[in-house]
Amino acid sequence: MNAYVGTPTSRVDGRAKVTGAAKYAGEFPADGLLHGFVVEATIPCGRIARLDTSEALKVKGVLDVLTHAKRPALADKDEAWKDEVAPEGSPFRPLYDDTIKFNGQPIALVVAEDWETAKFAATLVRVEYEQNSFATDLEGERSNAAEMDKPHEPRGDAAAGLAQADVRHDAEYVIPTEHHNPMELYATTAVWGGNGKLTVYDKTQGVQNVHKFLCGVFDRKPEDIRVISPYVGGAFGSGLRPQYQVVLATLGALALKRSVRVVLTRQQMYGLGYRPMTIERVALGARSDGRLDAVTHEAIAVTSRYEDFARNDTGWAEQLYSSPNSRFSHKLVHLDVSTPCDMRAPGAASGVCALECAMDELAIALKLDPIELRLKCYSDRDQSENLPYSSKQLRECYARGADAFGWSRRNPAPRAMRDGKELVGWGMATGVWEALQMPVAVRIVLTSNGHAEVSCAASDIGTGTYTIVAQVAADALGLPIENISVRLADSTLPQAPVEGGSWMAASSAHAVLAAAEEVRKELLRLAGKMPGSPLADAGLADTVLIDGSIVRSSDSSRAVSIADAMRHGNIERIEKEKLNQFDEDKKHARNTHSAVFAEVKVDEQLGVIRVTRIVSAVAAGRILNTKTGRSQIMGGVVWGIGMALHEETVMDHRFGRIMNANIAEYHIPVNADIHDIDVIFVDEPDAHINALGVKGLGEIGIVGVPAAIANAVYHATGKRIRRFPITLDKLLD
């Protein structure tokens, strides 16, 4: 029964959030709570020659200053520091030794009775360094780039294909480093429970990941540490790996045997992960009719000296555009910076941006409409795997999006459309992301009064997991949504991976279904044993739960209420936990797709750019909740506008320091930058992917948006900007 799934159900946690009842990691109270403030390194590379904490320790209210030289034990093996999603390499260990690996690295934690005292005392910690030579500039060091594993095997001979092509486009696109800047600051409250046990309230996308990590780093037994993270004020990938403040708060609690809270400042958060800067070369060769002969996509990305962070920037053409020849490469440059991390649509946001700008440039060279070019080389197969898609309604996205946007009225010539002092540009791009799914376990406790508690360790990072879990459970259990309470993000709850990759909606929904089936099985067993039971001979597959009863699907007059079944069975509650695994489907490629259309208006004299319209037509299987789903896509679109026009982490490479580490100078769009955003969900039935046909929406919303805008800016002005963000100075002259 589908009373809730597929409807625009409002967030079940919305009220708690807007009234302030929802507590975040840095808000949990604890008796005798202490506050830690982080002292950061101000050089990018070298070692600490002297660290003098004596003045800080003299401040009234300061209990201790933890440093590499003075702290409880930390694991000394990389294995302990490698979390569920750690890249290759040797993970960063805060306060481990005297080496400095990046600017902003934590080098001491001042612990005091209150935050202001800790913050003040932190200014009194004296540090002397032995500085080593260093490099932080990707462009300056690009000749030192080293090849990673190939994202995809080459097919055919891309170089020869390019050489023989009728029309070629070959250019480099530069995407700067960007920071997530979630609204909530990174924070941990480590609550000391006596006898060495800790409850750790942490801002994270994966409580069980943090739990396992802490147990390893501090050599504790699983039952000694519990990690809880009921609400997360945005993370966007920055919370997939345990962040250093969770280590520091735990270290403080263990050192002082008291509860310790560490909240990072906005500035300090620029010492965490980020979207790595990339230089992306895309070379396309086509026949004069628009069919592709060759695709080459090479990326050079920044990573730290100690870990190889790499994502699939380059392989997306294999999914989108059929070409007999293709070659992809992803190179890394190791620099004296912290390790990058996932940021909304990692790899795709940057790589598809480059690819889709290049496709636009190719369309212009071919004198083809950009949609027509994409349809000419539309691929019904994932070429690298040589597999058909479980579903792919991208053609429909182009058609519906173009129609809603009014694309047919576009004059293809650049600078041909204007509105007063503004040049008008229309651009489009394709978006693509993966439809992943992971094993998740869910526990359902159904009580005879018709209430159910549904629990799982998964996080809701603002994406709406609480709500879709409640919707799916309400439908599967045949109860009103008000009767469902959802508990998430506690490491003691049933197993879940980190919340990322757009896999949580499909994964948690099917785990709910699996657990609900166990509940129904039990109800059927109880109902079947009732004297004269109308369900005595019913098979499980022939039953559903509707309106508080277990009902025979083939004959709805045969039903037993949940209350009756449980009363007869003489039980108050049914508790079932089930781990859901997806059958590995090796016959299909699984992706979500979108077509993004952008209108920009550019002041001809001043270069000021406004994105006046975006239409995003998305094919992502079945949409569990059209309201939270739409919000998710809108958020991605707004971020895509920022990526196109505003976002850039600026570093002075003489110091290896970020010079705009605050949200006054690191620009993201504000209300005045946002105009019409139209989200269209294209119907995409999918019989292969999973029972509900769900694919996930977390990342697809941003992919393609920056390219659509860049293409629109070209259409408006005749200027092709390949270095993002597109700021007005790049359009003057």
Add this chain to the structure above:
Amino acid sequence: MNNFQYSRAADVADAIRLLTADPGAKLIAGGTNLIDLMKENVERPSRLIDISRLPLRNVEETDDGGLRIGALVPNSDLAYHPLIEQRYPLLASAVLAGASAQLRNMASVGGNLMQRTRCGYFYDTATPCNKRSPGSGCSAIHGLNRNHAILGTSASCIATNPSDMSVALAALGALVHMAGPSGARTTALTDFHRLPGDTPHIDTNLGAGEMITAVELPPHGFSHNYSYLKVRDRLSYAFALVSVAAALELDGNTISEARVALGGVAHKPWRSLEAESALRGQPATADQFSRAADLLLQGASTSSHNGFKIELARRTIVRTLTQAASATPQSQAHKKIA
């Protein structure tokens, strides 16, 4: 943040007494700039003298038909004050172009005049900066200087003054009233801020122990032909790359009086009397406006990343003067440049 003492001034005389007694003391009004700088350890006052409750919140008419604005009038009250909206809409517009609604509710007139540069090196105590620590060097000159000054720079500092309000005040010919240990004095706003020279750590000519008590507007408000246009990296809530306050008096299509002040290009609001007098008596045409722009930008010099500012300033000057001449001032509420 450092440890500091806190006193609440009973009246202006008390504030001055407290300031004089402790050379490390700082006044605090709305705190929107000072607290930020304290959190970054850029400002480390030994004492905060809270003046926010002093009775300097009035906007009063002066005998000669101008207005006197108390130093503690919040930016939002100023922008929405009926007398300002009617008689000095250029000032209202400039204030609304700055910061955000929340910040404007807290920010005071005095604090706005005293706000410090947004140069990233000034904020980062791990880098050299002559303004923050005199003699340490200027990191911006050979560093990241996209948003730095092109006029009136020195070999010691190329920072800009970030205030929008001051740009309009400069154009309107405002006066700054100060009180200090040796009594009250008044200066033209255009003489209040300094060029960096070899003392970039001194932003203004406010003397030791002195505070701003009021800003005075002369009677002429240019309420018909004016515009404030701020060009920035996003449509709102960003500091100016270039801003222009333009005010004209027209006799038919002939300019009888002209004021043009630039923001985002220098260590102080930038005016050129030469440019303004060149406009007087001329027709209000794009040619005249671009001639004035050339005069305003005479002697401009750029650094590695801000070369675009000269051309941007030139075009913004012409646009703003055009808006002013046609009595179609830039709206600060529309999501669009007129």
